[in-house]
Amino acid sequence: METPSRALTIAVYNNKGGVGKTTTTLNLAATLALLKKRVLIVDFDPNQSDLGDALNLRPLKGKVLDILKNKESNIGDIITPYKFEHPKLTEPLGFDIILADEDLIGDVDEAKLKQQVKLHALRRALESVQSKYDYVLIDAPPNWRVFAQKAIYAADVVLIPARHDNLHSLQNAGMAITRFIPEMQAERQRFGDAGPTALPIFMNNAFRVSDAQLQLMHQAVAKIIKEGKANANKFDLTPYFYPKFRKGHKDLRMITIPYMAYISRADFMHMPAAFAFKPAREQYLNLVKEYFL
Numbered sequence: 001m002e003t004p005s006r007a008l009t010i011a012v013y014n015n016k017g018g019v020g021k022t023t024t025t026l027n028l029a030a031t032l033a034l035l036k037k038r039v040l041i042v043d044f045d046p047n048q049s050d051l052g053d054a055l056n057l058r059p060l061k062g063k064v065l066d067i068l069k070n071k072e073s074n075i076g077d078i079i080t081p082y083k084f085e086h087p088k089l090t091e092p093l094g095f096d097i098i099l100a101d102e103d104l105i106g107d108v109d110e111a112k113l114k115q116q117v118k119l120h121a122l123r124r125a126l127e128s129v130q131s132k133y134d135y136v137l138i139d140a141p142p143n144w145r146v147f148a149q150k151a152i153y154a155a156d157v158v159l160i161p162a163r164h165d166n167l168h169s170l171q172n173a174g175m176a177i178t179r180f181i182p183e184m185q186a187e188r189q190r191f192g193d194a195g196p197t198a199l200p201i202f203m204n205n206a207f208r209v210s211d212a213q214l215q216l217m218h219q220a221v222a223k224i225i226k227e228g229k230a231n232a233n234k235f236d237l238t239p240y241f242y243p244k245f246r247k248g249h250k251d252l253r254m255i256t257i258p259y260m261a262y263i264s265r266a267d268f269m270h271m272p273a274a275f276a277f278k279p280a281r282e283q284y285l286n287l288v289k290e291y292f293l
């Protein structure tokens with residue numbers, strides 16, 4: 001049977017802000033583009049609009065809302081190409097982006113929005129462009145509210161950044177896997193559709209983590225895992241925090257992107273660190289290999 005190839009849709013999510021959702025979305029897109037993959041990124045965190053801002057692109061006005069509300073409108077009409085040019089490159093590198101919607105910034109009426117825009121709106125809207133890309137990455141907002149829910153609903157897999165030194169980001173990562181993602185799985189199942197699936201959590205932005213801090217982190221994670229097992233659906237979070245852990249081999253290695261000045265510096269230059277700086281590129285290449293190749 002012929003099945004047209006379709007993009008793998010990845011939502012980058014943590015209920016906590018400042019853990020690297022936007023940075024990860026951008027640099028994974030850049031790294032995948034370097035590997036000649038066709039990539040679309042979606043700025044689905046209008047209150048920040050950081051993804052567009054990171055590339056010096058302004059939000060759109062009313063367009064995304066219109067697409068989410070309106071079955072007939074075509075998401076292809078609001079895709080902006082981003083090109084990175086460099087004297088050493090024979091042809092520009094790039095990917096496509098759906099910018100945030102200016103009309104969704106600030107005090108939007110959540111109850112009204114919930115009525116106007118269905119949970120499956122983003123998933124349905126992306127359907128028409130799925131065959132044009134290898135990867136679609138959605139930068140989801142923090143907080144388990146309408147936008148985050150639509151982003152997770154739309155995803156095949158959910159990538160969750162957390163921080164070694166931030167307890168809430170670790171707890172929220174666990175909560176996304178034990179509660180939020182299963183909620184969206186149940187919704188999708190009502191339409192005979194499987195997914196989304198959580199990928200192992202990765203630690204981002206670890207700045208000179210001391211042994212004492214690491215020990216505290218492992219203790220906190222042990223508690224989160226214990227609570228997960230005590231949960232109604234008896235979830236074992238071990239493989240999500242420790243993907244190398246095997247019975248009999250207590251391997252506590254985690255997937256990590258270290259703190260790198262290059263990564264934050266690239267923000268000021270309005271370009272992805274993975275395009276501009278080789279050491280950053282190598283880190284994100286490792287992440288891509290770990291998850292997607």
Ligand SMILES: Nc1ncnc2c1ncn2[C@@H]1O[C@H](COP(=O)(O)OP(=O)(O)O)[C@@H](O)[C@H]1O
Binds near residue numbers: 020050206259260264
């Ligand atoms: N690995 C890293 N090394 C250095 N700075 C980082 C790293 N990851 C993220 N940052 C910086 O941390 C800040 C927050 O990251 P961001 O991606 O905006 O988080 P979120 O989207 O989750 O709110 C940004 O200033 C970003 O440049």
Ligand SMILES: [Mg+2]
Binds near residue numbers: 045
């Ligand atoms: Mg962000």
